[in-house]
Amino acid sequence: MSATNVIKSLTASDIRGMKGDTPIVCLTAYTTPVAEIADTACDLILVGDSVGMVLHGLPSTLGVTMDMMVMHAKAVARGTKRALIVVDMPFGSYEQSPEQAFENASRLMVETGCGAVKLEGGVDMAPTIAFLVKRGIPVMAHIGLTPQAVNTFGGYKVQGRGDDGDRLMADARAVDEAGAFSVVIEKVPASLGDKITAEISIPTVGIGAGAGCDGQVLVVDDMMGMFTNFKPKFVKRYATVRAEGERAVAEYAEEVRARTFPGPEHTFADEVKK
Incomplete structure (x- = not known):
């Protein structure tokens, strides 16, 4: 491959x-084929901890482990070029102390080849973000509805309405000042997403935070329509x-039971034709 054809990550x-x-x-992506598409x-x-729910059938993200994240991140890396x-x-992998966070974040980067890590939290996690960034680990922050704290919030509720907007604005400023290179804002009023985006110096990536954010993220299984019983308001199904x-499985089963599959074109002959 010539230098002019090298794909820059x-x-x-x-x-x-x-x-x-x-x-x-x-x-999001959790497997090599989906990473290639994305x-x-x-x-x-x-490589979201949503993998626990969409691929492993867990009731929340809380049961996801470091080993699971390493395994899926390696798979994604095999399918990603740009x-x-x-x-x-x-x-549980970063909340205890900045030192714990560095140990686990460095493991993710070394073992998977990823370019950054993401952690949830605003003002409270700002010292940890600064600790990681100073040691060469790029950090994407995540504020608003933070799924790992869903039990504290009492469910997957909209955050930042009314006076609660001040809390989220403080979170956004804190992660910006701590050195995060971007921040996910989840499930907040669009007006608040706009306000945060205008005020902080780093890109905002919205998920249920309005079109005014600097970017958007969705769980790939949601936007591709892998689930029929779960569709948050902020998800648009593109497939x-x-x-x-x-449909494909039903057609396959019908043909197997009718003995029309495999057909001659899928079957090997006794001898190779010369």
Whole structure:
């Protein structure tokens, strides 16, 4: 491959430089084939701890482990050439101390080759973010509805309404000042997403935070229609993969039971034709 054909992977610095420019496109991915698809159009691929719910059938993200994140991030890395890979730090892997966070974040980067990590929290986690950034680990922050704290919030509720907007604005300022290169804002009023985006110096990536954010992220299984019984208000389904998969399986089962599959074109002869 000549030097002119080398595909340059985006970095955390590149993403930060997109502030106020072309909107940042982000999707989750947990497997090599999906990463290959996402990499064709996305600037950032998030290996989210949502993997616990969408691939492993867990009731929340709380049961996700470091080993699970490492395994799926390695798979995503095999299918990614251009997009920045960001890996979620799972619940319990960073909250205890900045030192604990560095140990686990450095493991993620060394073992997976990802370009950054993501952790949840604002003002309270700002010292940890600063600790990591000073030691060479790019950090994407996550404020608003933070799924790892869903039990504290009492469910997946909209955050930042009324006076609560001041809390989230403080969170946004704190992670910006701590050195995060971007911040996910989840499930807040669009007006608050706009306000935060205008005030802080780093890109905002919204999920249920309005079109005014510097970018958008969705869980790939949600936007592809893998689930029929779960559709948050902020999700648009761009495909119906679940329905198409069920159709294909039903057709396959019908042909197997009718003995029309495998047909001659799928069957090996006794002798090779000369």
